Each structure stands twice: as C-alpha cells, then as structure tokens.
Amino acid sequence: QVQLVESGGGLVQAGGSLRLSCAASARTFSPYRMGWFRRAPGKDREFVGAINWSDSTTYYEDSVKGRFTISRDNAKNTVYLQMLSLKPEDTAVYYCAAAIGTHLFPGRQADYDYWGQGTQVTVSS
16 A cells, blocks of 8 residues: 655645645555646645656646646655646646556546645745
8 A cells, every 4th residue: 555645735826836746655666657647625636747767858838838847856755846836827736646557648647546735835926
C-alpha cells in the first residue's frame, strides 16, 4: 500500500509562488507516472501536470505551462510542483496521485491508483 502526503500549500498573493511536495510512504516506490490535479471551489477536479518517474518526461495543462514545473526526487520518493506567477484562478485543493502501471494519458484520473489527501492553495488578488 502506498500513502501519498502533500504539503506546502498556503495563502499567497497573486504573482507569488509556492512549492508543493508529495511524499510517498513506501519502502519501494516505482510508479510509472506521478500526477498533480486540483479542484477549485464548485468545479470538478482537473489535471495540472504529470511526470514520468523513469525519465522525468513532463506534461502540463495549458493554463499552467510556463508557470508550473514538476520535478521528482527518486531517492526521497517525492514529487514537487513549483508554482510561479500564481493567479487567483489557481486557488484550489491540489492533489498528487500515482499511476503504477503503464498508461497512455497523463491527464486521465482513472489511471491513477493512489491519491493524496490534498493541500489547499489560496491565491489572493
């Protein structure tokens, strides 16, 4: 069983930055892909970005391209979401997720096997 724990959320002004972390508690952890998703108030959960664990190939949703960067530290079983130039519309609960098997679509939520509890990010205008 894998547990994912996000941290790093908080309140920030527009234009500011935050770095979220997602640590996996497993003795051996080798997912195919790690993803970040978010759920804004009153909206469905949506894809933010993802990273392939083996080669660090990254994928981003269009609205965050150029502002958000995903990275991972294999030794720490941790994936990061660096968020720059934050906007009020980035306000959401951010979730990390792990896909164990090989999947084609990084944004398809059903392909992810494990989810964290989420961390709140609030961007004030």
